[in-house]
Amino acid sequence: MKVQLFATCLVDSLFPEVGEAVVEVLAKAGVEVWFPKGQTCCGQPALNAGMRAEARTLALHTLEALEAEDVVVVPSGSCSEMIRHRYPELLADEPGQLKRARRLADRTYEFSEFLVDQLLVADFGAALPLVIGYHPSCHLLRGLGVDRQPLRLLEGIAGASTERLSPECCGFGGMFSIEMPEISAEMLERTLDRIRSSGIELVAGCDVSCLMQIEGGLRRAGSSVRCAHLAQLLAGREAGLK
Amino acid sequence: MTLAFRQRARQAIADPQLQRLLDQNADVRQQARMEALEELPQSGELRGRARSIRQQVIAELGAYLDQFGTRLAENGIQAQRAANAAEANRLILDIVQKHKAKLVAKSKSMLTEEIGLNAALEAAGIRPVETDLGEYVVQLRAEKPAHILTPALHLSTKDVAETFRRQLGASLGDDVEQINAEARSRLREVFLTAPVGITGVNFGVAETGTLCLVTNEGNGRMVATLPPVHIAVMGIERLVPTLDDLAVMLRLLPRFATGQAITSYVSLIHAPRRAGDPEGPTERHLILVDNGRSELASTPAAESLLCIRCGACLNACPIFREAGGHAYDSVYSGPIGAVLSPGLFGLEKYGHLGKASTLCGACTEACPVGIDIPGLLLNVRAEVEPKPLGRGLRLFSWVARSPTRFRWAQRTAALGGRLLARRAGWITQLPGPFAEWTHFRDFPPFASRPLRSRLRRARRPAKDRLPELEPEEVAPAAAQEAGEPDDRINRFEAKLKALGGEVIRCAEFEAADRIVGQLYVLGASRLLSWGPVEPILFTVLQRLEREGFPVVQPEVPEGARGTRAIRAFGEFPVGLTGAVAGLADTGSLILSGGSRRSLLPSLLPETHLAVVRSKDIYADLEGWLRAVGSPYVAGSSNLVLISGPSRTADIEMTLTMGVHGPRQLIVFLIE
Numbered sequence: 001m002k003v004q005l006f007a008t009c010l011v012d013s014l015f016p017e018v019g020e021a022v023v024e025v026l027a028k029a030g031v032e033v034w035f036p037k038g039q040t041c042c043g044q045p046a047l048n049a050g051m052r053a054e055a056r057t058l059a060l061h062t063l064e065a066l067e068a069e070d071v072v073v074v075p076s077g078s079c080s081e082m083i084r085h086r087y088p089e090l091l092a093d094e095p096g097q098l099k100r101a102r103r104l105a106d107r108t109y110e111f112s113e114f115l116v117d118q119l120l121v122a123d124f125g126a127a128l129p130l131v132i133g134y135h136p137s138c139h140l141l142r143g144l145g146v147d148r149q150p151l152r153l154l155e156g157i158a159g160a161s162t163e164r165l166s167p168e169c170c171g172f173g174g175m176f177s178i179e180m181p182e183i184s185a186e187m188l189e190r191t192l193d194r195i196r197s198s199g200i201e202l203v204a205g206c207d208v209s210c211l212m213q214i215e216g217g218l219r220r221a222g223s224s225v226r227c228a229h230l231a232q233l234l235a236g237r238e239a240g241l242k
Numbered sequence: 243m244t245l246a247f248r249q250r251a252r253q254a255i256a257d258p259q260l261q262r263l264l265d266q267n268a269d270v271r272q273q274a275r276m277e278a279l280e281e282l283p284q285s286g287e288l289r290g291r292a293r294s295i296r297q298q299v300i301a302e303l304g305a306y307l308d309q310f311g312t313r314l315a316e317n318g319i320q321a322q323r324a325a326n327a328a329e330a331n332r333l334i335l336d337i338v339q340k341h342k343a344k345l346v347a348k349s350k351s352m353l354t355e356e357i358g359l360n361a362a363l364e365a366a367g368i369r370p371v372e373t374d375l376g377e378y379v380v381q382l383r384a385e386k387p388a389h390i391l392t393p394a395l396h397l398s399t400k401d402v403a404e405t406f407r408r409q410l411g412a413s414l415g416d417d418v419e420q421i422n423a424e425a426r427s428r429l430r431e432v433f434l435t436a437p438v439g440i441t442g443v444n445f446g447v448a449e450t451g452t453l454c455l456v457t458n459e460g461n462g463r464m465v466a467t468l469p470p471v472h473i474a475v476m477g478i479e480r481l482v483p484t485l486d487d488l489a490v491m492l493r494l495l496p497r498f499a500t501g502q503a504i505t506s507y508v509s510l511i512h513a514p515r516r517a518g519d520p521e522g523p524t525e526r527h528l529i530l531v532d533n534g535r536s537e538l539a540s541t542p543a544a545e546s547l548l549c550i551r552c553g554a555c556l557n558a559c560p561i562f563r564e565a566g567g568h569a570y571d572s573v574y575s576g577p578i579g580a581v582l583s584p585g586l587f588g589l590e591k592y593g594h595l596g597k598a599s600t601l602c603g604a605c606t607e608a609c610p611v612g613i614d615i616p617g618l619l620l621n622v623r624a625e626v627e628p629k630p631l632g633r634g635l636r637l638f639s640w641v642a643r644s645p646t647r648f649r650w651a652q653r654t655a656a657l658g659g660r661l662l663a664r665r666a667g668w669i670t671q672l673p674g675p676f677a678e679w680t681h682f683r684d685f686p687p688f689a690s691r692p693l694r695s696r697l698r699r700a701r702r703p704a705k706d707r708l709p710e711l712e713p714e715e716v717a718p719a720a721a722q723e724a725g726e727p728d729d730r731i732n733r734f735e736a737k738l739k740a741l742g743g744e745v746i747r748c749a750e751f752e753a754a755d756r757i758v759g760q761l762y763v764l765g766a767s768r769l770l771s772w773g774p775v776e777p778i779l780f781t782v783l784q785r786l787e788r789e790g791f792p793v794v795q796p797e798v799p800e801g802a803r804g805t806r807a808i809r810a811f812g813e814f815p816v817g818l819t820g821a822v823a824g825l826a827d828t829g830s831l832i833l834s835g836g837s838r839r840s841l842l843p844s845l846l847p848e849t850h851l852a853v854v855r856s857k858d859i860y861a862d863l864e865g866w867l868r869a870v871g872s873p874y875v876a877g878s879s880n881l882v883l884i885s886g887p888s889r890t891a892d893i894e895m896t897l898t899m900g901v902h903g904p905r906q907l908i909v910f911l912i913e
Contacts, residue, residue: 002700007693009642013652014686016693023701029708034700035693040642048601049632050623054639061643089617121708142603152711169560173600175631178678180597182252185682186564187600216683219668242686 001031003071008079009041015208021235022075029121038065044082048174059087063100072108076207077140080110112206116149122156124234129159133200136167137207150206150230165194172213188217202239203227247598251565264563267395270895271557274501292494293611295487296548306448306481313451317513321528327357330531341471343437349462350374351442352390353475355573371432373461375425376892382409388567391553399894418896434809439465443476449484450876455509460888460903463507472523478530479547485872489863494610499552504828508883516879518837521798534586543585548611549578558608561598577605581618596622652692659687730826734859737829741886743907753912754781768792770814773838778853796840817843821854827862830885834878850904855912
């Protein structure tokens with residue numbers, strides 16, 4: 001089986017380590033992975049800012065970049081949700097494009113969802129003797145309904161004990177984080193409190209955007225707790241996004 | 243304009259007491275909602291039905307309004323349409339002035355907040371008094387409600403007590419019970435003397451012309467029953483087609499609002515006082531307010547009209563939890579407020595609220611009718627002119643349209659990042675608007691080699707196979723509860739007790755003794771009672787007469803004598819009634835007003851005794867509706883579901899009983 005990796009702009013530009021881990025894990029699971037060169041950003045920042053024209057243009061660009069018939073795997077709940085739910089909405093009035101968007105939506109999977117539900121694998125032989133806090137990111141949980149899959153994958157890590165953090169937004173919200181920074185920071189602080197009060201030694205998740213907010217907060221607070229994308233843990237990496 | 247919300251949110255964040263109260267609201271209400279839903283295994287299906295009921299109404303609003311209008315006219319309720327706030331206020335004012343009222347008793351209605359009714363009444367020299375405890379406090383402080391359900395959410399017990407001392411000259415401590423007692427006696431006077439009562443409406447039923455009021459304190463019942471004139475004010479969109487549809491809504495609204503299976507009182511009002519009715523307003527009016535709703539119904543934001551004002555999205559929203567209701571500067575706050583305010587009151591003033599969200603979706607998850615609030619917020623954002631950050635995003639989008647430009651931008655950013663990062667760590671200070679990020683958290687440096695440069699060749703799959711997962715077993719759906727008669731009666735008792743009611747089971751032959759005995763146990767000196775409409779009440783009344791125990795069967799004369807009569811009935815410590823039915827799933831009694839079946843014994847006294855027969859216990863409201871049929875329900879001028887004593891948690895979520903209605907409910911269950 002061949003899959004195309006839609007890495008997302010954040011992983012590509014800020015956290016290539018996460019992308020490498022994703023490739024490694026997928027290869028271990030028995031699939032061939034390739035990186036379509038045309039990909040950039042799914043357009044979610046533009047859509048969230050209310051700029052539909054720009055979002056539409058980037059949706060069309062992404063449709064083009066991921067034109068091959070292979071399954072698309074995305075290491076982000078938020079960008080998967082954009083492709084699966086918001087692309088068909090954005091292109092609802094253009095029958096030809098809508099058809100393409102639906103076809104893409106049907107073959108696009110979030111990373112953990114793809115492993116557990118499609119490949120039926122969860123045990124990668126990784127070992128990490130830590131208390132891991134799983135942060136259920138909002139679009140992954142509520143937009144895609146993906147929750148048991150990452151938890152199942154974390155269960156497969158030898159020596160780790162996993163605690164699911166309460167499903168409250170970390171306060172990232174894209175542009176929200178710099179347009180409403182005080183509220184964003186308060187929400188982050190609540191997330192950090194939950195982490196501190198439960199003795200968690202590492203925060204795992206499936207969205208680097210949220211993890212960037214959380215690790216940014218942990219670092220600023222002088223905490224030694226770090227974040228990691230689920231793929232990094234499955235690939236046996238150390239804690240820390242980078 | 244974004245700044246206005248941000249500025250007010252900043253103030254809210256800097257106020258530790260407000261933060262404590264907001265946290266408490268979120269924690270208590272969320273927990274209560276989740277527990278209430280756990281007890282409702284079919285909630286998913288019910289929510290789907292509720293959504294399609296509301297969608298159907300909004301899609302064919304004109305037709306349902308016509309049907310509703312016809313029924314109202316047949317039932318003798320005088321209905322008028324108001325296109326906007328000014329027209330609504332004028333229509334209400336005309337009625338109030340026609341009756342030369344200088345005082346108006348109000349029960350909480352966000353719609354009257356929306357149209358600014360109190361200011362309009364005051365400008366005409368009329369004094370409106372809010373009788374919902376939280377709303378009363380907010381009115382005394384000349385503030386706006388901080389939450390559509392819990393107006394005084396932002397105030398501590400101490401604040402409220404201080405307000406009572408300062409504004410009313412009351413001498414009381416910082417104690418919720420004392421505050422309650424003070425409000426009860428002061429507002430009882432308002433109920434008794436106001437010539438006009440104004441309420442909102444939770445749902446109108448098109449098929450029957452029903453006005454449904456959902457309350458806990460009992461003030462809504464007072465306002466709709468005691469003053470000679472009742473004016474109900476309702477948004478045109480708050481309709482459901484049938485009583486069965488209403489039953490679906492009633493299962494969801496209180497559970498999502500406060501976590502209650504049902505509120506203490508649900509009134510189904512159909513008519514003004516009719517010949518033979520022992521009480522009730524001689525005139526009932528309904529003002530149907532449009533105020534932007536029909537225009538909204540033809541836009542993509544029509545979905546926001548599905549809202550049933552339960553407040554669950556406010557309680558679930560992490561932004562509301564930090565910023566509080568006043569930050570929205572609108573009568574409708576929280577996620578739904580950020581959609582409704584620009585939709586109803588204009589983008590110019592409220593379009594910026596579209597940004598008061600991370601689009602986390604907790605609102606939709608909490609919404610009983612599944613409104614896609616994040617989607618609607620995106621629509622609002624799309625209609626607002628992008629600000630400087632938007633222009634930056636436009637540049638970003640242009641860059642991202644070409645992998646070459648994107649790669650070039652990555653290189654530039656990586657170079658910039660290397661200059662900003664301290665050694666190998668994260669960046670602690672970013673320039674320009676991005677400084678808002680680094681005020682509060684570190685930012686990762688851009689990768690010097692992005693992923694695209696690292697993955698030039700496809701990665702081959704590994705040879706070794708990983709162990710495959712067993713497909714998980716799907717849990718079979720829980721079997722529906724059978725609802726055997728005994729089981730129904732046990733559930734009725736358990737539910738009513740959980741609500742703070744008492745249940746005394748007795749056989750027919752001993753019932754009268756037990757009731758009379760209870761009067762002595764309570765130390766009651768007199769009784770307000772239904773007439774001898776059924777054998778047990780007949781026997782009780784006969785016994786009491788023999789013993790010379792004072793009993794009054796209330797009958798309110800019209801005009802000024804009526805006010806005096808109600809005042810006298812209000813002095814009775816105990817009321818005795820029958821009930822047409824009991825509902826097992828909510829522990830409710832159904833009382834239908836009418837000849838010799840006054841609603842006052844279940845409303846005015848501190849203690850309400852009620853007789854219900856086990857054969858009249860139905861599994862739920864739907865079951866009872868099926869048994870009696872909607873014409874029976876619509877034939878009652880005023881029908882009420884009573885579930886436990888009157889209650890409020892308006893002050894710091896502290897539950898207290900007996901704010902306006904009875905403090906104690908004792909049900910004699912005849913087997």
